[in-house]
Amino acid sequence: MKRMLERLPELFREPTAEEVAAREDLEKRQRVLDLSQRGIPEKDVARVLGIEPLEARTALLSARAFLSYPPSRRILVLSGMGGEGKTTAAAWWAAQGAYSRFAPAPEIARMEYSPERTSYMHALETVLRLVVDDLGSEALDREGRVLAAVDALINARYAGMRKTLITTNLTRDGFRERYGVRIWRRIEEVGGFVELARFLQS
Numbered sequence: 166m167k168r169m170l171e172r173l174p175e176l177f178r179e180p181t182a183e184e185v186a187a188r189e190d191l192e193k194r195q196r197v198l199d200l201s202q203r204g205i206p207e208k209d210v211a212r213v214l215g216i217e218p219l220e221a222r223t224a225l226l227s228a229r230a231f232l233s234y235p236p237s238r239r240i241l242v243l244s245g246m247g248g249e250g251k252t253t254a255a256a257w258w259a260a261q262g263a264y265s266r267f268a269p270a271p272e273i274a275r276m277e278y279s280p281e282r283t284s285y286m287h288a289l290e291t292v293l294r295l296v297v298d299d300l301g302s303e304a305l306d307r308e309g310r311v312l313a314a315v316d317a318l319i320n321a322r323y324a325g326m327r328k329t330l331i332t333t334n335l336t337r338d339g340f341r342e343r344y345g346v347r348i349w350r351r352i353e354e355v356g357g358f359v360e361l362a363r364f365l366q367s
């Protein structure tokens with residue numbers, strides 16, 4: 166006991182610069198691991214963590230506003246030709262708070278034919294906030310299973326009042342044509358379809 170008391174000043178001393186740096190490094194590694202477990206693309210991690218600059222592009226501003234929307238506005242579609250920062254904005258959105266997941270649409274299509282299909286889809290249906298990235302780029306199958314899976318996923322999340330952020334290269338008409346009126350009606354009822362103008366890179 167006496168020895169412990171004697172050691173108290175040492176235990177409660179200010180950490181050294183090296184200790185602070187080591188702790189910060191560990192926290193950063195844990196954060197990176199957490200983001201990759203949610204499925205956030207490696208290319209976006211540095212921007213999401215603020216290591217690389219994050220400009221206030223329309224895609225990012227839309228995703229930021231979507232964070233505070235009430236559940237009555239729970240679907241956001243970011244549409245653009247490419248390079249507007251949709252995926253980065255979606256990754257940023259998924260990285261805020263807990264219980265989110267980032268799923269590329271081709272992964273959803275691939276998982277439709279995997280033995281882990283049920284648990285995978287259950288996770289996507291129930292997670293609090295979900296990104297479906299690049300919807301429209303997934304290969305469709307002859308039986309229509311992939312389309313049915315996308316339809317079921319969006320419908321389950323709609324019914325469960327959970328937020329979904331979708332990015333796509335499809336236009337409004339292209340999206341409606343590919344996914345049908347049922348999903349389109351959901352988006353009109355509880356969501357927004359934002360058509361982004363291509364960002365002019367300097």
Ligand SMILES: Nc1ncnc2c1ncn2[C@@H]1O[C@H](COP(=O)(O)OP(=O)(O)OP(=O)(O)O)[C@@H](O)[C@H]1O
Pocket residue numbers: 208212218219220221222225245246247248249250251252253254299332333334
């Ligand atoms: N807010 C931002 N600030 C700075 N750079 C950004 C921002 N958003 C995206 N970028 C960069 O711009 C490039 C294109 O971004 P991103 O991949 O998000 O585009 P996209 O709209 O998803 O394109 P695609 O439709 O081809 O998938 C990437 O190199 C990304 O790091």
Ligand SMILES: [Mg+2]
Pocket residue numbers: 251252253299332
């Ligand atoms: Mg993208």
